[in-house]
Structure formats: C-alpha cells, structure tokens
Amino acid sequence: MRKRKLIAGNWKMNGTLEANDALLRAVAAGINELACQVVVCVPAPYLAQVQMLRQGSKIELGAQDVSRHATGAYTGEVSATMLREFGVRYAIVGHSERRQCHGETDAIVAEKARTALAHGITPIVCVGETLAEREAGQTEEVVKRQLAAVIHVNGHCISEIVVAYEPVWAIGTGKTASPEQAQQVHALLRQQLAAATEHAERVHLLYGGSMNAANAATLLAQTDIDGGLVGGASLKAPDFLQIIAAACA
Numbered sequence: 301m302r303k304r305k306l307i308a309g310n311w312k313m314n315g316t317l318e319a320n321d322a323l324l325r326a327v328a329a330g331i332n333e334l335a336c337q338v339v340v341c342v343p344a345p346y347l348a349q350v351q352m353l354r355q356g357s358k359i360e361l362g363a364q365d366v367s368r369h370a371t372g373a374y375t376g377e378v379s380a381t382m383l384r385e386f387g388v389r390y391a392i393v394g395h396s397e398r399r400q401c402h403g404e405t406d407a408i409v410a411e412k413a414r415t416a417l418a419h420g421i422t423p424i425v426c427v428g429e430t431l432a433e434r435e436a437g438q439t440e441e442v443v444k445r446q447l448a449a450v451i452h453v454n455g456h457c458i459s460e461i462v463v464a465y466e467p468v469w470a471i472g473t474g475k476t477a478s479p480e481q482a483q484q485v486h487a488l489l490r491q492q493l494a495a496a497t498e499h500a501e502r503v504h505l506l507y508g509g510s511m512n513a514a515n516a517a518t519l520l521a522q523t524d525i526d527g528g529l530v531g532g533a534s535l536k537a538p539d540f541l542q543i544i545a546a547a548c549a
C-alpha cells in the first residue's frame with residue numbers, strides 16, 4: 301500500500317495568539333476527509349494554544365526543536381517530556397537555521413533525534429546542502445554525512461524517523477529545487493536508509509525549500525517525495541490548503 305503523504309508546516313518564529321487562531325481555524329475548516337497527514341510545527345509558547353485549537357481536527361501538533369537533554373540546568377531549552385505534555389507528536393531537528401545560527405552539529409542533531417524517539421515523538425530530521433556546497437559538487441557528500449550521523453546513533457529505530465531534504469539555498473528564497481534535482485537527492489537518501497533498515501520504504505522523505513501552492517503538485521509527484529516541509533506558505537491558509545490538496549490527490 302502506498303503510504304499517505306505528510307505535509308508539515310514550519311511556522312518558524314511567526315505568529316500571535318490572534319493570527320494563530322485565525323490560521324488554525326481556516327486550515328482545520330478546509331480539511332475534512334484527509335487522505336494525507338498534516339502537522340503544524342509551532343513556536344513553543346503557542347503549543348498549549350494550538351493543542352486546544354486542533355482538537356476535533358486531523359491536524360497533528362509539532363515542535364520546531366527539542367533538547368537532547370532530559371531535564372536540568374539548560375536555560376531556554378524545552379525537553380521532549382514537556383513537549384509530550386502538550387500533545388506534540390513531531391519535532392523538527394537539525395533545521396539549517398539551527399545548524400547555522402545555533403551551532404548544531406551532526407552529532408547534536410543525531411542525539412536530538414534519539415531523545416525525541418525515546419519519548420514517542422517523531423523527529424523530522426533536516427538535511428541539505430548550501431549553495432556553495434552544491435556548486436562545489438558536494439551535495440551528495442553533505443546530505444549523506446548528515447543522515448549517516450543520525451543512522452549511526454539511532455540504529456534499528458531509523459525507520460521511525462522522517463527526513464526532510466531542504467537545500468539551504470532554496471529556503472525562504474523563492475528558489476525551489478527542480479523536481480528532478482529533489483528526486484535525485486531523495487533517491488540517494490532512500491538508498492542510504494535501505495542499507496540501514498529493511499523498512500526504508502516506510503520512511504517519509506519530505507522536500508522543503510520554497511514549496512508553494514504552484515509547485516507542490518509536481519514536487520509531490522516524484523517517486524521518492526513523500527511530502528513537504530513548508531515554511532512561508534504554511535502561514536497562509538489558502539496556500540497551505542492547496543499544498544495539502546496536492547498531497548491528498
């Protein structure tokens with residue numbers, strides 16, 4: 301059976317109580333019968349609000365990060381246990397903005413994925429090359445290195461993760477990877493997973509980076525693209541709903 305596609309919205313550091321309310325209600329109203337999975341990854345202070353708003357809908361709740369530590373003196377961090385208390389089912393880990401701005405290494409990202417899994421949260425592990433790396437012909441080497449670290453630490457649990465291929469040069473820039481470019485990398489990631497688990501087909505491989513209402517259908521039609529991690533377009537209900545519709549088609 302073909303697995304259902306997964307569309308995850310990444311709100312990043314956006315939102316207000318009022319705007320979230322309007323956005324969630326509009327998205328929930330637009331999706332009744334779902335042939336795909338929908339997640340919104342919201343800023344931590346809004347988890348309680350969105351947990352309430354999503355009730356009765358098919359929208360799952362996600363976080364944008366998770367601490368690799370269980371508890372203790374880690375000012376500003378949010379633990380997996382805390383996320384679970386608010387009904388969080390998914391957590392983005394290793395987003396390029398966190399790798400770049402917060403010094404997250406491959407090893408830290410792998411530990412975060414492990415912590416999430418240990419608490420019943422599905423990590424959405426982001427990998428992707430910068431423009432300089434692509435131009436230097438290093439795309440394959442970079443994404444493989446990033447995923448290898450997560451495979452190494454998570455062993456046979458690796459089929460429980462979600463992977464998001466997000467070329468850094470495509471994030472928030474309006475430049476999307478072509479469906480062929482994206483598929484090429486997704487096929488590589490699938491191969492790498494297949495070497496680690498016999499359940500590689502189960503793993504959702506998302507594409508992220510300027511996915512929008514206009515380009516979603518073609519990207520999602522690629523063999524190894526099982527969904528999307530959507531930034532900017534997830535903040536506009538009509539756009540997000542169009543992407544969801546493309547995934548449910």
Ligand code: PGA
Nearest residue numbers: 471472509510530531532
């Ligand atoms: P974008 O962001 O859709 O705005 O490019 C995607 C992401 O960073 O997850």
